[in-house]
Amino acid sequence: MIKDVETQPETRNKRSGMQDYLAAGARAIPPSGIRRFFDLVSASKDSSIISLGVGEPDFVTPWKYRDAAVYSLEKGKTQYTSNAGMPELREAIAEYLHGRFDVRYDPASEVLVTVGGSEAIDLAIRALIEPGDELLIPEPCYISYNPITTLGGGVPVGIETFAKDQFKLTAESLRAAITPRSKLLILCYPSNPTGAIMTYEDLLPIAKIVEENDLIVVSDEIYAELTYGSNHVSFASLPGMKDRTIVVSGFSKAFAMTGWRMGYACGHPDLIGAMLKIHQYTVMCAPIMGQVAALEALRNGMDEMYKMIESYNQRRRLVVQGFREIGLPCHEPQGAFYAFPCIEGTGLTSEEFASRLLTEAKVAAVPGHVFGKGGEGFIRCSYATSVAQLTEALERIGGFLNKLR
Structure with a gap:
């Protein structure tokens, strides 16, 4: 008996290549513009290249932190920790944020230890975004916010900032x-890539708009200690903003x-609880050796940190004057x-420059366009x-500019 044609399985078009197996979001996001130049330098056999590209301290992790991790290994501390992180580390983070930035968090329910600040950002966005929700992102900005939003089905909305405003969000x-679909505001101050900061007075009108429009803020404060001339102001410390803010930071x-x-991430128990569930199913917990080193850094590592900050x-x-x-x-x-x-006066695009x-000059820098509007x-x-490397790099850049002229 011949079966009814309508009951036959639908014919599936054969995929033409492996790209067709990829999710649309994964296909849509570009490779990291920062890592591209880093990889070019890494792959080169030219040892004369000076890299000003990747944002990584040239200092080795201080001995105190390393010794604590080594000793923990010698004692056999190689197990999982609590999903949220070692209780004593969460307590130290809460004490640190209270003492430094006047924000109180319950270490048991409002602090989550993550695999770098990047995981904390990813968890926050995935826990809050539904398809079509808009994330407001001041730009130029750290390059991860947009692709993470896209992967989660959200819509990144860039807000251009300008040198005339010191790259502050106005x-x-x-x-x-803001539109009816706006849900999250990303803040990254001090800023990667501009080095801009926001003072208490700068942030107050932003907080008012956040409350009026019922927004949640993901405040990336990874550079909080690297603030020169004034103390960092955590967005969560502003009146009424603690429960609306997920503070993201770390030790890098x-x-x-x-x-x-x-x-780590800190915020309202409901928000941190949702992030914790995703964290449980993806990475389980941050490595115990790193947690031990981080705990030592908070307990006994401030002197080393302040020496590094003074050097920066x-x-x-030197660099600002040199440019x-x-x-x-x-x-x-x-x-x-x-x-x-600013390299506009050269007539080259940032990528060309x-x-x-x-x-031509053996100096690696990152083109500004990769950071958005x-x-x-x-x-x-x-x-x-x-x-020494910075001085040499400035001399090379100056010579390169002279050739362009």
């Missing part, structure tokens, strides 16, 4: 970007622990360890390298 530009930058991948401040002044002297206008960064000089700078016409240069 209340006017935030209001203009100020504590010179990039490879340890130690971060010295380099910051201005060779003819590149440069906003003065008040935080992080990046300079963001960075590519030629690498091949407002980044074109700039390059990002990390000054987390030695004074």
Whole structure:
């Protein structure tokens, strides 16, 4: 008996290649523009290249932190920890944030230890975003926010900031970007890539708009300690903002622990609880060795941290003055360890400038356009390298500019 044609299984079109198996979100996101230049330098056999590309301290993790981790290994501490992190580390994080930034968190329910600050950002966005929700992202900005949003089905909405405003988010530009679908605001101050900061007075009107529009804020404060001339202000410390804010931070930058991948998130118990569930199913817990080192850093590592910060401040002044002297206008960064000089006057795009700078002057920098709106016409240069290397890099860049002229 012949079966009814309508009951036959639907014929599936054969995929033409492996790309067709990929999820649309994975196909849509671009490779990291920062890592591309880092990989070019890594793959090169030319030892004369000076890299100002990747934002990584040139300091080795201080001995105190390493010794604590080594000793823990010798004692056989190689097990899983609590999914949320070692209780004593969560307590130390809560004490640190209260003492430094006047924000109180319950370590049992409002602190989550993550695999770097990047995982904390990913967890926050995945826990809060549903398809079609809009994330408001001041740009130029750290490159991960947009692709993480896209992978979660959200819609990244860039808000351009400008050198004339010291790359600060203004209340006017935030209001203009809000729609009925706006749900989250990402803040990253001190800023990667611009080095901009936001003062208490700068943040107050932003907080008012957040409350009026019922937004949640993911405040990436990984560079909080690297603030020069004034103390960092945590967005969660503003009146009424603690429950609306997920603070993301970690140990990579100020504590010179990039490879340890130690971060954390703090916020309302309901938000942290949702993030914890995703964390449980993806990474289980952060590595215990890193947690031990991070605990030592908070308990006994402040002196080393302050020495590193003073060194960054010295380099910051050197680099900003150096760029201005060779003819590149440069906003003065008040935080992080990046300079963001303007290269518009050369007539080259940021991609062209960075590519030629690498091949002709053997200096690696990141083209500003990879950081989103407002980044074109700039390059990002990390000054987390030695004074000798920075001085040589500035001389090479000056020579490169002279050839262009």
